[in-house]
Amino acid sequence: MTPEQMQAGILQGDTAVQRRAMAKAITLLESTRADHRQQGDDLLTALLPYTGKALRLGISGVPGVGKSTFIEALGTYLTAQGHKVAVLAIDPSSTVSGGSILGDKTRMEQLSVNPKAYIRPSPSSGTLGGVAEKTRESMLVCEAAGYDVVIVETVGVGQSEIAVHGMTDMYCVLQLPNAGDDLQAIKKGVMERADLVVINKADIDPNAATRAQAQITSSLRLLGMHGNPDHANTGALWQPRVLQLSALKGEGVDKFWAAVQQFQQLQTANGRLAARREKQSLDWMWERIDAGLKLAFKQHPQVQALLPRMQAEVASGKLAASTAARNLLAAQSQQAHTASKFE
Amino acid sequence: MTPEQMQAGILQGDTAVQRRAMAKAITLLESTRADHRQQGDDLLTALLPYTGKALRLGISGVPGVGKSTFIEALGTYLTAQGHKVAVLAIDPSSTVSGGSILGDKTRMEQLSVNPKAYIRPSPSSGTLGGVAEKTRESMLVCEAAGYDVVIVETVGVGQSEIAVHGMTDMYCVLQLPNAGDDLQAIKKGVMERADLVVINKADIDPNAATRAQAQITSSLRLLGMHGNPDHANTGALWQPRVLQLSALKGEGVDKFWAAVQQFQQLQTANGRLAARREKQSLDWMWERIDAGLKLAFKQHPQVQALLPRMQAEVASGKLAASTAARNLLAAQSQQAHTASKFE
Numbered sequence: 001m002t003p004e005q006m007q008a009g010i011l012q013g014d015t016a017v018q019r020r021a022m023a024k025a026i027t028l029l030e031s032t033r034a035d036h037r038q039q040g041d042d043l044l045t046a047l048l049p050y051t052g053k054a055l056r057l058g059i060s061g062v063p064g065v066g067k068s069t070f071i072e073a074l075g076t077y078l079t080a081q082g083h084k085v086a087v088l089a090i091d092p093s094s095t096v097s098g099g100s101i102l103g104d105k106t107r108m109e110q111l112s113v114n115p116k117a118y119i120r121p122s123p124s125s126g127t128l129g130g131v132a133e134k135t136r137e138s139m140l141v142c143e144a145a146g147y148d149v150v151i152v153e154t155v156g157v158g159q160s161e162i163a164v165h166g167m168t169d170m171y172c173v174l175q176l177p178n179a180g181d182d183l184q185a186i187k188k189g190v191m192e193r194a195d196l197v198v199i200n201k202a203d204i205d206p207n208a209a210t211r212a213q214a215q216i217t218s219s220l221r222l223l224g225m226h227g228n229p230d231h232a233n234t235g236a237l238w239q240p241r242v243l244q245l246s247a248l249k250g251e252g253v254d255k256f257w258a259a260v261q262q263f264q265q266l267q268t269a270n271g272r273l274a275a276r277r278e279k280q281s282l283d284w285m286w287e288r289i290d291a292g293l294k295l296a297f298k299q300h301p302q303v304q305a306l307l308p309r310m311q312a313e314v315a316s317g318k319l320a321a322s323t324a325a326r327n328l329l330a331a332q333s334q335q336a337h338t339a340s341k342f343e
Numbered sequence: 344m345t346p347e348q349m350q351a352g353i354l355q356g357d358t359a360v361q362r363r364a365m366a367k368a369i370t371l372l373e374s375t376r377a378d379h380r381q382q383g384d385d386l387l388t389a390l391l392p393y394t395g396k397a398l399r400l401g402i403s404g405v406p407g408v409g410k411s412t413f414i415e416a417l418g419t420y421l422t423a424q425g426h427k428v429a430v431l432a433i434d435p436s437s438t439v440s441g442g443s444i445l446g447d448k449t450r451m452e453q454l455s456v457n458p459k460a461y462i463r464p465s466p467s468s469g470t471l472g473g474v475a476e477k478t479r480e481s482m483l484v485c486e487a488a489g490y491d492v493v494i495v496e497t498v499g500v501g502q503s504e505i506a507v508h509g510m511t512d513m514y515c516v517l518q519l520p521n522a523g524d525d526l527q528a529i530k531k532g533v534m535e536r537a538d539l540v541v542i543n544k545a546d547i548d549p550n551a552a553t554r555a556q557a558q559i560t561s562s563l564r565l566l567g568m569h570g571n572p573d574h575a576n577t578g579a580l581w582q583p584r585v586l587q588l589s590a591l592k593g594e595g596v597d598k599f600w601a602a603v604q605q606f607q608q609l610q611t612a613n614g615r616l617a618a619r620r621e622k623q624s625l626d627w628m629w630e631r632i633d634a635g636l637k638l639a640f641k642q643h644p645q646v647q648a649l650l651p652r653m654q655a656e657v658a659s660g661k662l663a664a665s666t667a668a669r670n671l672l673a674a675q676s677q678q679a680h681t682a683s684k685f686e
Contacts, residue, residue, distance in 0.1 A: 045662060045663065048662065284665070284668075285668045285671075289640065290637065293633075293636040293640055311625065317620075318392075320391060325632045326631075326635075
């Protein structure tokens with residue numbers, strides 16, 4: 001299938017043709033071959049005018065919290081209302097194991113056979129930045145294909161939740177009802193980013209769920225979710241909210257969706273949604289530039305020769321970090337200079 | 344004064360000579376002239392074996408919370424016990440205004456004339472990274488001069504609190520007693536980094552202070568201060584704590600110092616303090632390398648020619664962020680390639 005055929009397939013309505021074109025396009029975008037990359041970039045640029053109309057929903061939560069069950073329930077609810085729902089994943093463990101544990105279709109039995117849903121597992125190789133980039137590009141393919149709700153899920157380990165937060169309009173954290181009593185492996189900085197916290201499996205222990213809801217609500221209010229001077233004078237702002245539900249019983253999914261719609265309306269009206277997307281795109285561009293610069297730096301022969309000693313001396317306190325940085329930067333430009341002298 | 348004279352002055356005991364040498368050394372390190380920078384690096388490397396023995400204490404808090412009064416009270420308390428106390432500052436506003444509002448000696452009347460205290464205002468120019476780098480280097484000068492408590496203060500705006508957190512052993516956040524009731528301009532991510540939260544001016548409203556203490560304690564416990572798998576199996580860990588005090592009345596400073604000492608003992612015993620410093624140094628080295636690479640990138644003629652259009656197209660959604668990043672990276676290497684062909 002040529003990129004032109006992929007583009008045509010993605011932009012037209014027939015489900016089977018479209019799905020096949022989407023899968024081919026995403027595979028092309030995931031390829032690291034230079035000619036594929038160029039074709040992929042051209043395809044992305046051609047699709048871009050048709051993107052941006054979806055609601056981008058990030059879902060994060062530790063293993064066992066019930067993400068798949070929740071997404072299955074939400075996706076089934078939304079497709080019944082006429083929405084087209086795409087489910088993507090960022091699985092940081094796949095960068096280590098080379099195999100994806102998330103986005104596995106077998107975890108979402110109904111949704112995976114639902115013609116109005118598209119499920120794609122996490123890209124399975126490369127750095128987190130590379131994996132996140134591919135997911136971000138897959139999101140654009142889904143949007144061009146008319147999917148109006150794109151869910152990006154991640155298991156909250158490593159830095160993947162920051163990547164998901166950085167590509168979605170609304171960031172939701174799933175939580176178990178025992179938050180206040182028991183120790184869950186929530187990383188610093190995850191809860192604080194949440195636009196919505198969902199206490200799943202609330203039916204198991206309603207009292208604990210209600211207690212957790214109250215505690216998390218007050219904590220979110222207290223710990224710096226307010227008073228950011230950047231946000232002054234932009235109209236009413238969304239205040240992070242905490243909901244209870246039971247995905248397994250299908251209870252509370254409607255409340256969840258109502259909250260999402262309120263968020264979307266408010267943040268559209270006050271301009272925060274557009275601003276967030278613009279910032280995300282520019283941040284993402286710079287993030288990829290930084291990664292590219294660092295890769296070239298680390299592959300530079302003079303840097304490679306000097307780096308191990310510099311790192312060891314900095315780590316052992318023999319050399320100031322700032323001095324080591326200057327030495328290494330000088331090594332990189334030195335070599336270029338030397339090379340040009342001999343050419 | 345030559346760098347050798349500065350070094351000798353810093354490492355010897357006479358207060359007046361030492362102070363003069365410290366001031367000269369820090370001024371040398373703050374210079375951006377290439378020959379000064381080389382001398383500064385040599386001086387730093389020579390001083391480095393004498394550094395690292397101080398406790399590095401970060402103090403963050405919004406304007407009006409009473410940072411100066413607190414540091415004055417703490418510094419006076421510590422010097423009376425025989426400690427030598429250095430006070431440095433990172434003032435992000437000085438990078439805009441060119442003038443430092445922090446570290447002003449007139450704010451700390453007693454400490455500024457105390458022979459066992461050394462106060463240095465924030466470096467007043469450059470990017471935050473540049474300012475933080477100079478503060479970091481000044482810290483090493485103070486340590487080489489035998490100051491065993493180095494306090495780095497910042498007003499919690501911009502990213503400066505991350506910079507302070509990244510160069511200190513213990514990060515303390517000052518807070519007013521009305522935390523739970525009123526909206527204070529605390530940024531996301533500040534409270535969550537705190538090793539110790541100090542509710543200052545607790546005497547003004549003891550009930551509010553006690554309420555705030557309870558609320559912040561439970562919020563810190565709830566919001567991801569626990570369960571970080573990186574920290575497993577390293578022995579007892581410091582749990583963030585919340586204290587009340589009144590710096591103006593000098594009440595609670597002893598309790599504060601007792602908590603700091605407990606922190607230091609625990610984190611030394613479990614290896615976290617050494618690990619934190621090593622990580623800080625390596626992070627700092629890479630931070631400065633990244634900044635250097637980005638600066639060179641932005642100054643590259645082909646990049647400068649292309650960047651405005653790329654940024655505009657990414658911001659307006661005409662071009663995918665990842666495509667723009669690849670175009671810009673190609674522009675930088677393209678030009679180098681072209682240049683070598685013509686040489």
